[in-house]
Amino acid sequence: MDSILVRGNGPLNGQIPIAGAKNACLALMPATLLSDEPLTLTNAPRLSDIRTMTQLLQSLGAEVTSMQDGQVQAMSCHGSINTRAEYDIVRKMRASNLVLGPLLAREGHAEVSLPGGCAIGARPMDIHTDGLAKMGAEIDLRDGYLHAKAVGGKLKGAVIDFPFASVGATENILMAATLARGTTVINNAAREPEIVDLATCLRAMGAQIEGDGTSTITIQGVDRLHGATHRVVTDRIELGTYMLAPAICGGEVELLGGRIDLVGAFCEKLDAAGISVEETEKGLKVQRKNGRIRAVDVTTEPFPGFPTDLQAQMMALLCTAEGTSVLEEKIFENRFMHAPELTRMGASIEVHGGTATVKGVDKLKGAPVMATDLRASVSLILAGLAAEGETRIARVYHLDRGYEHVVRKLSGVGANIERVQGE
Numbered sequence: 001m002d003s004i005l006v007r008g009n010g011p012l013n014g015q016i017p018i019a020g021a022k023n024a025c026l027a028l029m030p031a032t033l034l035s036d037e038p039l040t041l042t043n044a045p046r047l048s049d050i051r052t053m054t055q056l057l058q059s060l061g062a063e064v065t066s067m068q069d070g071q072v073q074a075m076s077c078h079g080s081i082n083t084r085a086e087y088d089i090v091r092k093m094r095a096s097n098l099v100l101g102p103l104l105a106r107e108g109h110a111e112v113s114l115p116g117g118c119a120i121g122a123r124p125m126d127i128h129t130d131g132l133a134k135m136g137a138e139i140d141l142r143d144g145y146l147h148a149k150a151v152g153g154k155l156k157g158a159v160i161d162f163p164f165a166s167v168g169a170t171e172n173i174l175m176a177a178t179l180a181r182g183t184t185v186i187n188n189a190a191r192e193p194e195i196v197d198l199a200t201c202l203r204a205m206g207a208q209i210e211g212d213g214t215s216t217i218t219i220q221g222v223d224r225l226h227g228a229t230h231r232v233v234t235d236r237i238e239l240g241t242y243m244l245a246p247a248i249c250g251g252e253v254e255l256l257g258g259r260i261d262l263v264g265a266f267c268e269k270l271d272a273a274g275i276s277v278e279e280t281e282k283g284l285k286v287q288r289k290n291g292r293i294r295a296v297d298v299t300t301e302p303f304p305g306f307p308t309d310l311q312a313q314m315m316a317l318l319c320t321a322e323g324t325s326v327l328e329e330k331i332f333e334n335r336f337m338h339a340p341e342l343t344r345m346g347a348s349i350e351v352h353g354g355t356a357t358v359k360g361v362d363k364l365k366g367a368p369v370m371a372t373d374l375r376a377s378v379s380l381i382l383a384g385l386a387a388e389g390e391t392r393i394a395r396v397y398h399l400d401r402g403y404e405h406v407v408r409k410l411s412g413v414g415a416n417i418e419r420v421q422g423e
């Protein structure tokens with residue numbers, strides 16, 4: 001298995017291009033199941049999660065062609081399709097559950113494997129299934145699969161009140177409702193930019209949707225959707241991750257394609273820590289102001305709050321801040337697995353339940369480390385860039401799920417980083 005070798009180095013300078021959003025693309029791809037006509041996505045990120053979604057859609061009978069080195073995904077799903085999403089693919093990636101709503105809307109029934117355990121928490125699907133049940137689906141769990149059937153063969157509009165603003169459930173219900181009979185209202189919907197991106201694409205396909213980006217989304221079902229071409233929104237998590245590189249190492253880096261509205265709450269915390277963020281014509285420029293990073297407290301929340309997907313990376317920054325920072329994780333119950341690894345690099349972190357207390361130390365020290373999820377892995381790269389000596393990060397396949405060309409992007413701004421094969 002490959003590993004990544006990082007050596008602590010000085011300031012970073014230059015530009016990093018930011019890719020299209022993984023999490024938007026993973027929701028946009030299943031939308032192809034809603035139409036007989038082609039759906040083409042541009043600005044797609046080149047990631048193993050996207051290849052997993054491609055495999056899943058192909059197993060259901062969709063044609064998926066990857067062009068321009070993976071940045072264009074041309075999909076088409078005409079004729080009869082298979083409605084069973086197999087465990088062998090679904091277990092690789094929780095976002096596979098996003099085929100449930102579209103399959104049910106198109107065919108009136110679907111059999112989708114439950115994704116199973118996940119390193120960062122239990123992640124049940126009750127909000128998805130309760131919502132679909134309100135729309136007239138009968139759903140039961142047999143042999144590890146959700147067996148869903150629309151009573152009368154077609155879903156019907158409903159008023160759905162989410163107990164929590166789940167991103168995936170909002171996406172599943174949104175897609176299902178585009179072809180349902182009548183009007184669906186989602187109350188307490190997720191407001192993430194990826195939801196707005198999905199709604200924008202569905203509208204381009206002929207769906208009638210209002211209120212995306214707010215807590216109440218209203219969808220008027222239509223008889224059919226047509227084809228469209230859609231550009232995937234910028235990845236705000238990749239953006240935030242690379243904004244932290246000059247914040248940690250010093251220097252000045254411009255993030256091409258970056259937008260402040262995608263990372264507002266994150267920028268407020270960077271400002272409080274002593275990092276300046278400036279909008280430019282091409283994106284965002286990040287510079288570390290003089291002196292040591294200041295400690296800040298962070299609580300993760302649904303958008304527009306501080307994203308849970310940037311918590312691990314922010315912790316890497318705060319390890320060497322002046323003072324004590326308290327990080328509260330409110331979205332997932334087990335998302336501090338990077339803390340013991342950072343501690344091995346000399347950080348001072350205490351975790352109690354969903355709270356991590358980070359006492360800033362002067363310097364981190366390189367060490368062999370290992371990560372158990374995507375964002376944790378990249379936080380260890382960031383920490384390694386600031387550490388004295390060499391850090392080797394094992395289990396790189398986590399990174400490949402969510403960061404394209406991580407070595408190329410960081411070495412392009414002067415980081416000392418390489419991928420070592422087969423160790």
Ligand code: UD1
Binds near residue numbers: 024122123127164308
């Ligand atoms: C999405 C993102 C993920 C991000 C998360 C929160 C994708 C592919 N993934 O995941 O990167 O970290 O949003 O911003 O877009 N929950 C339930 N029941 C449900 C659904 C969710 O209890 O039916 C709980 C989960 O266990 C978790 C919380 O709600 O504790 C958030 O989950 P959700 O917003 O659904 O996240 P995902 O869509 O899985």
